[in-house]
Amino acid sequence: MDKINLERFPANGTFELTARCNLKCKMCLIRIDNKRMAELGGRERTADEWIRMAREVCDAGTIGLLLTGGEPMLRPDFIEIYEAIAQMGFIITLYTNATLITPEIMEVLRKFPPHKIGITAYGASSETYEKVTGDAKAYHRMIEGVELLRQLPSKIIIRTTLIKDNLDDLDNITQWAFKMGKDIEFNVSRVVIKPVRGGIAHVEDCRLTPEQNVAMLVKRKMDFIINPLKKYIEENPPQPKEGNETKRNTEDPIASINEKKLTLYGCDAGMNAYTITWDGKLVGCQLLGDCWTEPFEDGFEAAWKQFPDKVKLPPVSEECIGCKLSCNACPATRLAETGSMGELPEYLCKESKLAYKMQERLINDLKNIIKEGEMIEKV
């Protein structure tokens, strides 16, 4: 029996406290400067407004709250906002580049540590930081910041994004991250997409080619090879040896219950998750800016309720509908790459096709190795 999940509940929220940043990362999706801010015509919300909004989303049942930017610590009132929100009973995640941590910020973080801290690290030297972020000195400030944040009981995630300028530094970044210990998680972004909501970076100049991206994927993600191999072995099990083997049902009994979920964009965006942008718009996720409601003007409850009526998805390109590969295209990435939520995003498409071709080659090689092994066993 199909079970359809009709619940729509604002469980996870993102507060984008600012879209400004002290670094000028070449691949940033979000960053705007004062000039662009003026062009876009919005204004950053005040500390009082964010604190009031936090109370509203708390009453509405939000449990996970991500505080992010831009760089949230760039705001002179970051401490005021953080200290109030951290006491309301959210599971707080804080995203930061760790380069602006003052003794005063550490004092409040020691008092109310975030449950999780995501720290972006874009290189393992001043030279790489200069190339990626435009600020060589930021490297040492980041290292110092990470050392401070590691003193907190928070879960730490080091997040990096690979572009042409830091590709050669990946091994050093990885080594540095792993040296900190097993309790530190290390994440590398899968692909870089074009800026969203007026972001000013020019990612086409710096992002990896689809070929470089796939090479990196194979290098870092052994799951990419192991999972299809596991599937191959499951589908082609070794022949059972003669004897009294127990018959076993290999079907997953739970998988037979087909759980279906209603979505707006094909994911949790707008259904169980939302973002409130620096200028006070409620959107489905931080990458979306296609439609919005106004929680500061109308109240969160009303803005959350109105949101689904605003979502209008255009038809998806024929080529995508006919494609059986799973890729990184979603309404948000399509919008960023092509300007429409239905168009085929060439960059992501090429990258996915290459990745699958590489995967196919690897599986074939492995199949041959397995066959050779079986022949050796027979001899």
Next chain:
Amino acid sequence: MKIKEGFILRKIADADIVVPIGNNIADFNGIITLNETAAFLWKLLKDGAEQPDMVEALMKEYEISRELAQTDIDNFVERLNQSDLLMEN
């Protein structure tokens, strides 16, 4: 005795959950789910209610016997003690 500082009881949809904040996240980096009775007792303990008051309140709220109320409270307090969630008034 009462519940230690830094635990926030919240109603999320129909569930009562406790979110640790402050340095409690070192020991409870996640949430604690309470059933309805536990949430009722949690609120009383948070306000520093004494055991006899809790027994009376539980009997009244759920129309149960004194013995059953006392057993429920003993079990709840034991679980809180095991998790080091209580402090002296």
